[in-house]
Amino acid sequence: MLNRRHFVELAGLGVLAPLASGYTERARVQAGAAPALPQDVGGPNSLKAHAAAKGLSYGCAVNVGLLGRNEVYTRLIQQQASIVVAENSMKFGPMRPSPTEFRWDEADKLVAFAEANGMKVRGHNLCWHRQIPQWFDGYATKENALALLTTHIEGVVMRYEGRIQSWDVVNEAVQPSDGRSDSLRESPWLRLLGPDYIELAFRTARAADPAAKLTYNDYGIEAQDEASGKKRTAVLALVKALHAKGLIDAVGVQSHVSAGSEYGRGLADFVGTVSALGLEIYVTEMDVNDRKLGPDTAARDEAVAAAYREYLTLVLKNPALKSVLTWGITDEFTWLNGEDARADHLPERCLPFDKELKPVQAFFALRDAFDRKASAS
Ligand code: XIL
Numbered sequence: 011m012l013n014r015r016h017f018v019e020l021a022g023l024g025v026l027a028p029l030a031s032g033y034t035e036r037a038r039v040q041a042g043a044a045p046a047l048p049q050d051v052g053g054p055n056s057l058k059a060h061a062a063a064k065g066l067s068y069g070c071a072v073n074v075g076l077l078g079r080n081e082v083y084t085r086l087i088q089q090q091a092s093i094v095v096a097e098n099s100m101k102f103g104p105m106r107p108s109p110t111e112f113r114w115d116e117a118d119k120l121v122a123f124a125e126a127n128g129m130k131v132r133g134h135n136l137c138w139h140r141q142i143p144q145w146f147d148g149y150a151t152k153e154n155a156l157a158l159l160t161t162h163i164e165g166v167v168m169r170y171e172g173r174i175q176s177w178d179v180v181n182e183a184v185q186p187s188d189g190r191s192d193s194l195r196e197s198p199w200l201r202l203l204g205p206d207y208i209e210l211a212f213r214t215a216r217a218a219d220p221a222a223k224l225t226y227n228d229y230g231i232e233a234q235d236e237a238s239g240k241k242r243t244a245v246l247a248l249v250k251a252l253h254a255k256g257l258i259d260a261v262g263v264q265s266h267v268s269a270g271s272e273y274g275r276g277l278a279d280f281v282g283t284v285s286a287l288g289l290e291i292y293v294t295e296m297d298v299n300d301r302k303l304g305p306d307t308a309a310r311d312e313a314v315a316a317a318y319r320e321y322l323t324l325v326l327k328n329p330a331l332k333s334v335l336t337w338g339i340t341d342e343f344t345w346l347n348g349e350d351a352r353a354d355h356l357p358e359r360c361l362p363f364d365k366e367l368k369p370v371q372a373f374f375a376l377r378d379a380f381d382r383k384a385s386a387s
Contacts, residue, residue, distance in 0.1 A: 047082065047085055047089055047367065051090075051369050056089055056090050057091075057376055058091055058092040061092070061334065062092065063381075064381075064383045064385060065385075066326075066332060066334065066383070067130060068090065068091065068376070069094050069095065069132075069333065069334075070090070070091050070094065071094075071134075071337045071338055072094050072123075074119055075116070076343070077119060077120065078119075083367070086339055086367055088127055090339060090362075091339070092128075092130065093129055093130040093131070093175065095294070096116065096120050097337070099116035100116075100117045100120075101138065102137070102143060103141040105162075105166065106162065107143070108145060109149055114169065117169075117170070125173070130175040131170075131173065131174050132174070132176050132225075132335065133166075133167070133170065133176070133178065133222070134178045135177075135179070135227065136177060136178065137163070137179065137180045137183075139182065139183075140182075142198060150198070155202035159203070159207065159210065159211060159214070160214045164214060167214075167219045168219065170219070171221075171222075172221055176222060176223035176224070176259070176260055176290075176292065177219070177224055178225050178294070179215045179225060180211050181228070183195055183197065183200075183208055183226075184228055184244045184245050192205060193247070194208075208248065212224055212252055216257060224257065224258055225261065226245070226252065226258055226260075226262065227264060227294055228241075228264060229264035231263060232263060232265055233268075233272060233273055234272040234275065235271075235272070238276060242276060242277075242280045246284070249289070260292055261289055261290075262291075262292045262294035263281070263292070263293055264337075265293045265295060266296070266297055266337070267297070267299070267317050267318075269298050269302065269310070269313040271317075273317075273321050273324060274324070277325065278325075278327070278328075281325055281330070284330065285329070290330055291332065292331070292332060292334075293322070293325060295337040296321075296322075296335065297337045297338065297344060297346060297358075298314040298360050299360055300313060300358060301352045305356055311371045311372070312371060314360060314371070318375040318376050319378060319379055322334065322379035322380075326379060326382075327383075327384075336362060339362060339363055340364065340367055341357060341358060341359055341364050341365050342365040344358055344360055346360050
């Protein structure tokens with residue numbers, strides 16, 4: 011007989027997944043397990059099943075600290091996701107307590123969980139201007155920065171070689187509003203290494219794991235407004251330059267979307283240009299914030315669901331779009347209540363499951379968008 015702690019640990023590691031069919035609800039409850047998830051959205055009704063029917067992967071960002079500790083959260087991810095990404099645990103800051111040490115526990119845990127459950131893993135991310143370790147400022151110099159970046163990328167990528175579907179090698183390196191003529195963001199890496207840091211990061215990742223799809227990932231390229239249009243042009247220039255050198259396989263469109271904003275031709279053309287280069291496209295971090303809307307819950311849920319449906323229908327028209335990941339799976343742990351929270355401080359209703367882990371309209375909108383995609387022929 012499994013005791014509760016043992017059950018939670020095994021569930022967290024995915025060890026119970028193969029037993030799921032023969033494991034009765036009564037036995038679960040006797041084992042002290044939390045109530046079962048709604049069965050009508052499991053199995054063939056899950057997001058991953060509907061995505062797979064169209065040759066797509068659905069997945070989500072995972073709070074690795076909760077994995078195995080919060081049983082219902084863990085089971086929800088097992089039920090819905092065929093691809094996972096660490097929300098924070100594989101970033102430079104969290105992975106590097108000091109210039110010479112790596113911290114592997116959470117990243118190892120996520121990769122083991124994914125493998126035990128037959129899920130793919132996205133690696134996020136190797137080079138970014140945020141979540142840089144505290145020691146970096148007093149330590150990094152123009153002299154040691156190249157070794158710092160390449161040692162980090164080699165260390166992390168080689169540890170998981172052959173086990174990562176795609177790596178976000180460089181994240182958010184473009185920002186036209188920073189005013190540079192090359193539209194690159196004024197980031198610590200740019201300051202230390204100059205614009206070549208991007209190519210250097212991709213070359214190092216390619217050598218460390220030739221099988222991983224190397225991805226450039228960014229935000230602010232989705233909407234139908236002037237700033238997004240400028241950023242799309244700049245991202246395309248970077249992607250084309252990397253493509254000409256054989257260094258890139260995919261573009262990640264983060265897709266932090268706003269209910270009430272317009273998404274259209276500009277995004278469709280961007281996705282079309284990227285796919286014409288022969289690259290894959292991933293929706294890597296989708297959520298829909300409702301901060302432009304009033305407090306009414308039903309109206310917010312409807313607008314959020316409409317944004318999921320319309321946005322995904324638009325991008326899924328392109329056959330190069332291979333996966334859709336939401337940034338989290340339940341409203342309970344969304345990052346959106348921290349940064350840029352609603353002015354009225356109401357919690358955001360931005361993800362397919364609410365705080366009670368019940369599917370909301372957004373869940374059904376996501377599933378409909380998968381269903382309505384033309385089958386790959
Ligand atoms: C966010 C996490 O969700 C937060 O927990 C963390 O405090 C900050 O980073 N673009 C990205 C993600 O590429 O890594 C960010 O994740 C959200 C925006």
